[in-house]
Amino acid sequence: xxxxISVANQKGGVGKTTTVINLGFALSDMGKKIxxxxxxxxxxxxxxxxxxxxxxxxxxxxxxxxxxxEEIIYPLKNGINSLRDNIFLIPSNIDLxxxxxxxxxxxxxELRLKMFLEPIVDKFDYILIDCxxxxxxxxxxALSASNYVLIPxxxxxxxxxxxSQLLKTIELxxxxxxxxLEILGVLLTMYNRTTLSQQVSExxxxxxxxxxxxTIIPRNVRLSEAPSFSKSIFEYAExxxxxxxxxxxxxxxxxxx
Numbered sequence: 001x002x003x004x005i006s007v008a009n010q011k012g013g014v015g016k017t018t019t020v021i022n023l024g025f026a027l028s029d030m031g032k033k034i035x036x037x038x039x040x041x042x043x044x045x046x047x048x049x050x051x052x053x054x055x056x057x058x059x060x061x062x063x064x065x066x067x068x069x070e071e072i073i074y075p076l077k078n079g080i081n082s083l084r085d086n087i088f089l090i091p092s093n094i095d096l097x098x099x100x101x102x103x104x105x106x107x108x109x110e111l112r113l114k115m116f117l118e119p120i121v122d123k124f125d126y127i128l129i130d131c132x133x134x135x136x137x138x139x140x141x142a143l144s145a146s147n148y149v150l151i152p153x154x155x156x157x158x159x160x161x162x163x164s165q166l167l168k169t170i171e172l173x174x175x176x177x178x179x180x181l182e183i184l185g186v187l188l189t190m191y192n193r194t195t196l197s198q199q200v201s202e203x204x205x206x207x208x209x210x211x212x213x214x215t216i217i218p219r220n221v222r223l224s225e226a227p228s229f230s231k232s233i234f235e236y237a238e239x240x241x242x243x244x245x246x247x248x249x250x251x252x253x254x255x256x257x
Contacts, residue, residue, distance in 0.1 A: 002035075002124040004117065005184060006146040011162055012133035015152040015189035017044040018223055019249075020130040022242070025232035026250035028087040032125035035073065037090045039113070039142050040132040041097035048227035049076055049089060060095040063112050063141075064102050069120050081235055088124075096138070103137045110137065110177055114145035135169050143170065144177040148184035152217075153204055155190055155197035160207060183208075185256075187249065189217040215249040218242065 007016045007023075017040070024034045038045035038059060046055070055074065061067040074091060076084040103109045117127065129142045143149060149170060153159050174181050186208045191197045205212050217223075220242035226233050233243045 002033075002121050002127055003148065004121065004127045004129065004146040005148045005150055006129045006131055006139075006142040007150045007152065008131040008139055008143065008166065009151055009153070009163075010133055010135045010139070010166055011154075014154040015187070015217060016040075016133070017048060017130050017227070019150065019152050019187060019189070019217070019246075020045050020128045021048050021227070022223070022233045022246040023249055023253070024087055024126070024128050025083055025234050026246045027126055027253070028085075029083055029234065029247075030250055030254065032086070032254075033123070034087045035090065035120070035124045035127045036087065037113075037117075037127060037129040037142075038092040039096070039129050039138050041092060041094050041100075041138075042132070043091065043093045043096075044227065045130040046089065046091040046093065047230065049230055049232065050074075050091070051230045054093050055091045058095070059090050059092040060099050062090070062116050063096075063099050069116050073120065083232065083234055100137050103141075110140050110144050113141035114178075117145055135165065140169070140173065140177075143173045143181060146178070146181060148182050150184045151186045152189045153186050153200070155188055155192070155200040155219075157196070159200045160203060163207075183211055184253075185211050185213045187213050187215070187217060190219045191216045192219045213249060213252055215245060215252050217245045217249070220245075 007020050024036050028034045057067045057072050062072050072090050074089045076087045131139045131142045218241050222237035222240040223242035226236035
């Protein structure tokens with residue numbers, strides 16, 4: 001049975017999409033079969049790995065029009081880079097913004113994504129879901145479908161602000177929708193060698209304890225540039241500090257299974 005991991009934090013710009021893409025590629029490079037699910041209407045995971053726009057059917061058609069999941073899984077294999085041989089995508093675009101409203105009228109609206117993914121869960125080692133920067137129905141669907149939630153936490157001012165609300169949401173979902181949901185870990189991102197980054201790291205460790213990953217993702221310009229070329233960090237700058245960090249994160253994740 002594959003592991004489903006939601007990458008969630010209602011704060012924007014913390015590295016959710018960067019983590020979904022690059023952790024996915026790092027795990028793929030270690031021989032794992034990976035599915036990336038873009039559950040954010042901004043579609044940044046989609047544009048971060050492919051250049052095509054407005055692919056249909058996409059996640060919107062899956063959730064709202066009940067198009068089978070098998071018809072919405074797109075291989076990223078391109079015959080150029082073997083990194084892409086074992087990694088697949090369920091894309092999204094701005095249409096998904098309407099799903100948040102339309103889902104309200106559906107029976108078991110919080111479980112639509114879980115039911116959508118069920119037929120293919122055992123076909124992948126890891127399914128990584130990029131959540132939108134909110135705690136709305138799309139994020140609730142992602143958490144209800146997942147075994148784990150990975151929380152990226154940027155090493156900047158107010159980093160922990162709002163985390164308590166995310167934790168309350170996770171607890172509510174555990175109680176009412178998905179009793180098996182666990183926090184996989186907290187990932188420190190955008191770290192640089194400043195007093196502030198060190199303070200945020202220490203504060204996160206006090207708050208989350210051993211749930212904080214040993215691996216820290218540095219602030220790295222290559223990580224910021226790669227998505228504009230629709231490439232993972234490993235295709236764009238494989239020797240960069242960002243690439244090395246995501247390789248370490250993948251190793252840490254597998255070692256802790």
